[in-house]
Amino acid sequence: MHHTAEPRVVAICGSLRDHSKTRIALREALDSANSAGASTELVDLRNYELPALKAVDSDVPDAERLREIVSDADSILLGTPNYHGSYSGVLKNALDYCGRDEFSETVVGLLEVAAGQFPGTALVHLRTVCRTLRAWTLPTEVAIPDSHTIVTEAGIQEQAIAERTARLGRELVRFAGVSDYPELARHGSEQAAAGPGE
Numbered sequence: 001m002h003h004t005a006e007p008r009v010v011a012i013c014g015s016l017r018d019h020s021k022t023r024i025a026l027r028e029a030l031d032s033a034n035s036a037g038a039s040t041e042l043v044d045l046r047n048y049e050l051p052a053l054k055a056v057d058s059d060v061p062d063a064e065r066l067r068e069i070v071s072d073a074d075s076i077l078l079g080t081p082n083y084h085g086s087y088s089g090v091l092k093n094a095l096d097y098c099g100r101d102e103f104s105e106t107v108v109g110l111l112e113v114a115a116g117q118f119p120g121t122a123l124v125h126l127r128t129v130c131r132t133l134r135a136w137t138l139p140t141e142v143a144i145p146d147s148h149t150i151v152t153e154a155g156i157q158e159q160a161i162a163e164r165t166a167r168l169g170r171e172l173v174r175f176a177g178v179s180d181y182p183e184l185a186r187h188g189s190e191q192a193a194a195g196p197g198e
Contacts, residue, residue: 012079013043024155035169075176087112100133110123117146120143
């Protein structure tokens with residue numbers, strides 16, 4: 001994790017479908033983050049060779065590539081379709097290749113896309129994973145129901161959900177570096193006490 005004047009926001013798409021509704025929604029959130037002043041990147045796991053994680057260490061170049069991207073991010077956005085009431089196996093496998101070294105004290109946003117009417121359980125499970133990884137998970141999260149009608153190639157068609165997705169993108173920028181807040185706040189207080197020009 002690094003903190004710069006231009007925060008870096010990375011989204012990881014937990015869907016391998018060519019016409020993924022999850023990927024479309026993530027791009028909308030990233031567009032919002034970009035408009036809020038961040039540089040952005042979408043990690044499309046279709047482009048990564050990540051075999052099922054084994055108990056023994058093995059050389060997986062794309063895993064190292066993924067870890068580097070996550071480590072360099074100021075904020076991470078995890079997006080997943082709802083599979084049997086939880087998040088996708090492909091996202092689980094990608095997260096298993098990472099750990100606390102990559103996620104600790106990093107701001108994380110969560111987004112779920114469901115074909116049915118009751119999304120949300122995947123977000124609960126991902127929030128638990130992020131807590132285990134010692135990440136800072138944003139209170140704002142996005143759960144999209146009825147994705148076959150709400151998410152099209154043109155984007156998110158439900159205004160309230162589209163606005164919430166945009167808000168999530170902005171908050172990934174706004175709260176990047178939140179783990180440094182006590183130190184930054186103390187520094188700001190010291191500057192104020194010193195007065196102008198001192």
